[in-house]
Amino acid sequence: MANRIAAIDGGMSYHLNALSDKAWAGLIDERIYLPKLSQADLKKFDVVIVTCRSNPDLLEPCRDQFLDFLDAGGTVAAFSGTSPERWLPGVVAREIPTNYWWWLEEGADSGLRIGAPKHPVFAALTLREFTWHHHARFEPPAGATSLVNHVSGGSIFYEDRASCGGRLFVTSLDPFYHHGSFFMPTTSRFLAAFLPWIKHN
Amino acid sequence: MTKPFLFLQALAEQRNFPWQEPAIASKVEIADQYRLGAGLLGGRQAVVLTMHQDQWHLAAHQHELEHYVCAGGALVIQGHVALPFLSCLSVFRPIERAGPADLALGIEQPEHPLFRGLDPKTLAVRKGVAGFYARGGSEPPPDARILTRINSGQCPVDWVYRLGQGLVFMHPGNDLWTTFADREGNLDLTRRLFDWLADWRATDG
Numbered sequence: 001m002a003n004r005i006a007a008i009d010g011g012m013s014y015h016l017n018a019l020s021d022k023a024w025a026g027l028i029d030e031r032i033y034l035p036k037l038s039q040a041d042l043k044k045f046d047v048v049i050v051t052c053r054s055n056p057d058l059l060e061p062c063r064d065q066f067l068d069f070l071d072a073g074g075t076v077a078a079f080s081g082t083s084p085e086r087w088l089p090g091v092v093a094r095e096i097p098t099n100y101w102w103w104l105e106e107g108a109d110s111g112l113r114i115g116a117p118k119h120p121v122f123a124a125l126t127l128r129e130f131t132w133h134h135h136a137r138f139e140p141p142a143g144a145t146s147l148v149n150h151v152s153g154g155s156i157f158y159e160d161r162a163s164c165g166g167r168l169f170v171t172s173l174d175p176f177y178h179h180g181s182f183f184m185p186t187t188s189r190f191l192a193a194f195l196p197w198i199k200h201n
Numbered sequence: 202m203t204k205p206f207l208f209l210q211a212l213a214e215q216r217n218f219p220w221q222e223p224a225i226a227s228k229v230e231i232a233d234q235y236r237l238g239a240g241l242l243g244g245r246q247a248v249v250l251t252m253h254q255d256q257w258h259l260a261a262h263q264h265e266l267e268h269y270v271c272a273g274g275a276l277v278i279q280g281h282v283a284l285p286f287l288s289c290l291s292v293f294r295p296i297e298r299a300g301p302a303d304l305a306l307g308i309e310q311p312e313h314p315l316f317r318g319l320d321p322k323t324l325a326v327r328k329g330v331a332g333f334y335a336r337g338g339s340e341p342p343p344d345a346r347i348l349t350r351i352n353s354g355q356c357p358v359d360w361v362y363r364l365g366q367g368l369v370f371m372h373p374g375n376d377l378w379t380t381f382a383d384r385e386g387n388l389d390l391t392r393r394l395f396d397w398l399a400d401w402r403a404t405d406g
Contacts, residue, residue: 011255012211013293014284033257035235053253057213083213101328181281182295182336 002199003046003075008054010034014180015051021179024195037062042069047198049077052177056083063087070164077198080135080174090141090163091170094154099131115146115155122147124197129190130157138171144168169198204230205246206395209237211253219378219391228395239264242269244311247398252280252376259286271365275401277394279372282339291361293373295337296352303352304332311349314397314404315359321349327382334358335374345371346405361405368401 009015015104019031032040034054042048042065050059053105059066059082066076066087078084085091102110110131114122130148140146143162146155157171175191178184206229208220219225232241234255242248242265250259259266263286270276270287281293295301306321325334335351341360348359362369374380378391397404 009257011252011257011259011284013256013281013283016256017281035255037257053212055212081212104328183332 003201004029004044005049005195005199006030006032006040006042006045006148007049008032008034008037008051010051010054010058012053012180014053014057014177016180018176018191021191023192025197027195034058038065040065042066042074043072045069045074047075047077047196050079050082052079052082052174053081054079056086059083060086067164070166070168073166073168075167075198077169078171079176080172081177086136088168089171090144090160092141092144093138093172094139095136095138096134098133098135102133109151111151112156113149113151115149115158118148119145119159121194121197125190125193128164129186129193130173132173132178132184132186134172135174138170138172140170171192176199203244204228206230206242206398207232207248209234209248209250209254211251211255215253218384219388222388222391225313225391225395234258237265239265239268242266242274245269245274247275247395247401249277249394249398250279252374254280256282256284256286260284263287267364270367270369273366275368275370275398277370277372277398279374279376281337283358283374287364287369289342289364289369290371291340293337293339296356299336301331304336305351305353306334306358307350307354308348309350309352310346313348315393316348319353323386324380325351333375334380339371339375341371363405372401376380 005028007019007028009019078088085093102108112131116125134156137150140155140158141163144158144160146158148157149155160168175187178187179191208229208231210231211234220231267287282290285291306325308316308321325331327333336359338356338358341357342362345360345362347357350357360371378387378392380390381387
């Protein structure tokens, strides 16, 4: 059976644009308005997507709500700019200067490498869909699986089933921001592949 | 004493640059967006919004915002309007399949205090990549004064519009204090913004 998905809507233009995109809006069962998150019943959902730049000042007071949801077997996918270390378990983030321009450098290399090629997500996405820039690197906790690593160390996208009863995806990628701001086509390809995947996995 | 300008902060990290710069901090108050109300707006020369604003919330406060402008305030709107939160706004439309030439910026009012002496290429192009200033626009009201355009002049970008006794300034791009790669350029543009807002009737009244 398909997962019931909730996505956080902070009212920013890029949230409104990205979540309303007809290509995948039908995959999202409900949008939770961020200032009203504390009143939301997360138990109705299997997956909660915390969209890029959802304000961590508003997420942090809902930490227990997320922990209860995770311990009941739920999935949380936290995207860039949400400071997940403030409201999710086991998150260790390392801020880095974002290199937006690696693709203009000689011998251009994003530095990204697949960390777990047998993970089912790679039946739906390739490294290409994860490749634009990233805003932090994480040290996944023991038992977690890094899906995409950086050659300098750290993960930019990991899955953690060890720190809670459910499943966490933590990433420093910002596809909702860029797709909803009408630039960086790779981010559109990411959402077009990732959202159907998480709907059914 | 109430500071003459107000910035409505939307993201946690927006407490820093450029608001801590002495020349800016002395005259701009930062307030969380969710504190918005008539009491916060009253008496301000200008209110500056960011591209990250919660537009559901702004729409719920449309009456207060329009009342503030009609009574003589200036309102700076930045970013993409997805949910028109004033009656004079329309949804942002990107230029479809835009190439570098389509994204070249033309400054229609080169003597405007915000743009005087600025090279439009430095605003719009970074490391040879175009489109940093704007990639589309929000259709201006019929009586608006267009300040800049892209798409060979077909797409208005920045515009000013007199609403009642006040002014709406639309900048449908990234927050102006993030325009340049360097801090000095961004600080200069921020200073220009507030210098203009302090005396906007001299050029746009």
